[in-house]
Amino acid sequence: MTEMESRKAEARAWFESLRTRICEAFEAIEREAGSDASFDYQAWDREGEGVTPGPLEAGGGGGGVRGVMKGKVFEKVGVNVSTVGGAFSPEFAKQINGAADDPRFFATGISLVAHMANPHVPAVHMNTRFLVTTKSWFGGGADLNPPIPYEEDTQAFHARFRAACAPFGPDVYERYAKWADDYFFIPHRGVARGVGGIFYDHLESDSDTLFERNFALTRAVGEAFLDAYPPIVRKRMNADFTDADIHTQRVWRGRYAEFNLVHDRGTLFGLKTGGNIDAILMSLPPLAAWD
Amino acid sequence: MTEMESRKAEARAWFESLRTRICEAFEAIEREAGSDASFDYQAWDREGEGVTPGPLEAGGGGGGVRGVMKGKVFEKVGVNVSTVGGAFSPEFAKQINGAADDPRFFATGISLVAHMANPHVPAVHMNTRFLVTTKSWFGGGADLNPPIPYEEDTQAFHARFRAACAPFGPDVYERYAKWADDYFFIPHRGVARGVGGIFYDHLESDSDTLFERNFALTRAVGEAFLDAYPPIVRKRMNADFTDADIHTQRVWRGRYAEFNLVHDRGTLFGLKTGGNIDAILMSLPPLAAWD
Numbered sequence: 235m236t237e238m239e240s241r242k243a244e245a246r247a248w249f250e251s252l253r254t255r256i257c258e259a260f261e262a263i264e265r266e267a268g269s270d271a272s273f274d275y276q277a278w279d280r281e282g283e284g285v286t287p288g289p290l291e292a293g294g295g296g297g298g299v300r301g302v303m304k305g306k307v308f309e310k311v312g313v314n315v316s317t318v319g320g321a322f323s324p325e326f327a328k329q330i331n332g333a334a335d336d337p338r339f340f341a342t343g344i345s346l347v348a349h350m351a352n353p354h355v356p357a358v359h360m361n362t363r364f365l366v367t368t369k370s371w372f373g374g375g376a377d378l379n380p381p382i383p384y385e386e387d388t389q390a391f392h393a394r395f396r397a398a399c400a401p402f403g404p405d406v407y408e409r410y411a412k413w414a415d416d417y418f419f420i421p422h423r424g425v426a427r428g429v430g431g432i433f434y435d436h437l438e439s440d441s442d443t444l445f446e447r448n449f450a451l452t453r454a455v456g457e458a459f460l461d462a463y464p465p466i467v468r469k470r471m472n473a474d475f476t477d478a479d480i481h482t483q484r485v486w487r488g489r490y491a492e493f494n495l496v497h498d499r500g501t502l503f504g505l506k507t508g509g510n511i512d513a514i515l516m517s518l519p520p521l522a523a524w525d
Numbered sequence: 526m527t528e529m530e531s532r533k534a535e536a537r538a539w540f541e542s543l544r545t546r547i548c549e550a551f552e553a554i555e556r557e558a559g560s561d562a563s564f565d566y567q568a569w570d571r572e573g574e575g576v577t578p579g580p581l582e583a584g585g586g587g588g589g590v591r592g593v594m595k596g597k598v599f600e601k602v603g604v605n606v607s608t609v610g611g612a613f614s615p616e617f618a619k620q621i622n623g624a625a626d627d628p629r630f631f632a633t634g635i636s637l638v639a640h641m642a643n644p645h646v647p648a649v650h651m652n653t654r655f656l657v658t659t660k661s662w663f664g665g666g667a668d669l670n671p672p673i674p675y676e677e678d679t680q681a682f683h684a685r686f687r688a689a690c691a692p693f694g695p696d697v698y699e700r701y702a703k704w705a706d707d708y709f710f711i712p713h714r715g716v717a718r719g720v721g722g723i724f725y726d727h728l729e730s731d732s733d734t735l736f737e738r739n740f741a742l743t744r745a746v747g748e749a750f751l752d753a754y755p756p757i758v759r760k761r762m763n764a765d766f767t768d769a770d771i772h773t774q775r776v777w778r779g780r781y782a783e784f785n786l787v788h789d790r791g792t793l794f795g796l797k798t799g800g801n802i803d804a805i806l807m808s809l810p811p812l813a814a815w816d
Contacts, residue, residue, distance in 0.1 A: 310815075422796050422805075488809065495786035505713050514713075518779065518815035524601075524806065 238366065241445055242340060245364035245372075246317050248449070249344040252456045253315045256346065257301055259464050260313075264305040267471060271305030273313070280318045282508030290319045290340070300513040304520075307355070307471045311348040312516030317341070318507065326506045331436055332369030340366040341507075343374075344456075345500065347517040348463075353483035354473040356380035356387060356428075356466060357490070359517070360459045361500060362452045364439075372448040373435035375410070376459050377418050378466075379428035379490060381483035387466045388429040395432045398458035402451050410434045420493050427493045484523035491522050529657065532736055533631060536655035536663075537608050539740070540635040543747045544606045547637065548592055550755050555596040558762060562596030564604070571609045573799030581610045581631070591804040595811075598646070598762045602639035603807030608632070609798065617797045622727055623660030631657040632798075634665075635747075636791065638808040639754075644774035645764040647671035647678060647719075647757060648781070650808070651750045652791060653743045655730075663739040664726035666701070667750050668709050669757075670719035670781060672774035678757045679720040686723045689749035693742050701725045711784050718784045775814035782813050 235243070257273045264271045279287040280295035288294025298316025305311075319340040322330060327337035343363025350357055362374030378391045392411065399407035410432035418427045432455070439445040494501050494517050504514035526534070548564045555562045570578040571586035579585025589607025596602075610631040613621060618628035634654025641648055653665030669682045683702065690698035701723035709718045723746070730736040785792050785808050795805035 422802055484812065488813075491782065491813075491815075492786060492806070495783060511713055515783070515815065520816075521775070521812065521814050522779075522782075523812050524782075524809035525811075 237442075238370070241370070241439075241449075242317075242342060242364070242366065245449065245452075246342040248453060248456070249315050249342055249362070249364075252460070253299075253301065253313050253344050256460055257303070257313055259460060260303065260305075260308055260311060260348075263307055263464060263467055263471070264303070266468070267305075267307045269306035271303050271308070273301040273303045276300045276302075276512075278510040278513060280320070280508045280510075282320075285320055285508055290317065295320050295508065298510065298513060300510060300516060302516065305351075307351060307467065309349050309351040310520040311346070312513070313344070313346045314513045314516065315342075315344050316509065316513070318509070320507075322507065330367060331365075331371065332367035336368050338367065339507075345513075345517075349487065349519045350467070350471075352471055352473060353381045353475050353479040354384075355470040356383075357487075357519075358459075358463050360456075360463075362455055364449075364452075370439050370445070371435070372437045372439055372452045374452060374455055375414055375417070375431060375433035376455065377414055377428050377431035377433070379486075381486040382479060383429055384470075387469070390466065391429075391431060391462050394458045394462035395455070398454040399432065399451070401454070402447070406451075407432065418493070420489060420497070422496065423489065423492070425489070427490060481523065484519075484521055485525060487519035487522040488524045491518050494518065528733075529661070532661070532730075532740075533608075533633060533655070533657065536740065536743075537606075537633040539744060539747070540606050540633060540653070540655075543751070544590075544592065544604050544635050547751055548594070548604055550751060551594065551596075551599055551602060551639070554598050554755060554758055554762070555594070557759070558597045560597035562594050562599070564592040564594045567591045567593075567803075569801040569804060571611070571799045571801075573611075576611055576799055581608065586611045586799065589801065589804060591801060591807065593807065596642075598642060598758065600640050600642040601811040602637070603804070604635070604637045605804045605807065606633075606635050607800065607804070609800070611798075613798065621658060622656075622662065623658035627659050629658065630798075636804075636808075637750075640778065640810045641758070641762075643762055643764060644672045644766050644770040645675075645761040647674075647761075648778075648810075649750075649754050650722075651747075651754075653746055655740075655743075661730050661736070662726070663728045663730055663743045665743060665746055666705055666708070666722060666724035667746065668705055668719050668722035668724070670777075672777040673770060674720055675761075678760070681757065682720075682722060682753050685749045685753035686746070689745040690723065690742070692745070693738070697742075698723065709784070711780060711788070713787070714780065714783070716780070718781060772814065775810075775812055776816060778810035778813040779815045782809050785809065 279297040285295035290296040296318035322337040327333040345361040357379040360376040396407040414433035437448040570588040576586035587609035612628040618624040636652040648670040651667035687698040705724035728739040
């Protein structure tokens, strides 16, 4: 196995093990709420013109596993892992780091969006990935999306990501938090989509040192998510709410859907690379309102 | 007044009078259902960098009137008229007919989307417009979007537009119906967004003869809409429906929101030209579901 093949395999194994731990943590919360909801998993193959279905190792386009749980606390949560490869379309290749002259790519990652039943519990998004073209890099992020924000939840979420970033440099958290504020913004409304978090991309990882550093950062981000989010859910999941709170939640989810459909690069990447449509659009809310 | 100024004024007056007649027809249906709902009208000015607020005649960017009714039969219907002008951004100008070398534009039109309370009543869209750059043209269309389709409604809707198009040439309806099938299609789902209607664009109208022909066609399309849609509403508005029908309607509305946010050129045009965000996104459904 070449060094690059071993990096791809390591990254993939991490994303898949993180998926399993997150899904178990979320199912445990459902148990505490007296529900027996669990994740339903569906495997899918990458599709598209000239793509052979099947695993990458066998010359196919790869694919992924879409996990969905509809529970009592988690109204709808999707956790996807995917590992895909092939060649970008010539037009799309121009927009991708290191793909202008050689459109071949590999991508592995985890992507999660949770829409919560109780409007006092924030929705959340987390996604990390390892991309390989003629270059290779990590990217990812997580952001908190409360229909009804609580300053202490926002602080706790950010504090855990600040701690995760600290070993990687004194200004890493500030830069990535600022990047999240810039990215998770709905330009046509002129409003933030949530209360932020972190976002990073193109952490180039072509050397051993860089790969190790950026893979460690990406693992730290995954651990931070797993530490930070469940306590916020447990704190709010039994809060009383009104019909007006539910309406606030649904209108807020409409904004979230607008962001994902109009602006989100991950959604675009999925639609352009033959991702599974149900997996890509699993981020969309179970019920959204536009006044 | 120059010939072109008089064409702009004629087109605008037609769109505004059509708006008034449609809103009255829809309010009459609410009366029949025992509701006193009526349209609420909000005037807005075009905004954006370098745009002076106010009417075009006074050197401003123009604006429009957004009409919304939330009734018993019409869960949410928006009818907008707008008359705007100014200069496209250099990048956007390249994409617009006749604007590559001179970015100045004028646009007047009517745009309507109705989302209906009863899932047996089809939602509907209608939009017609007159655009002026270094060229001038009419465009527009209408399509029927039933969550639960009835073949006889589809036939009746298409028959009325076929009749409207007939005086303008033997193949006009077929061409415009095909154009609607191509346009009102959700590529990432591989499905039509509804049961079609008609769509046309760039009916160039630089001469008197062409202007008269295409303005007459556009008026005929407006009359066809006003004739065709209310009888379909009256036929279905008292039908019994189940929770499952409501769920079908909401999932179907999710697809509709996807089309408008990802693909619709009218939405893009509005967002790029400083249109009123509430008017542009008024097409979005009151309540949509994603499973």
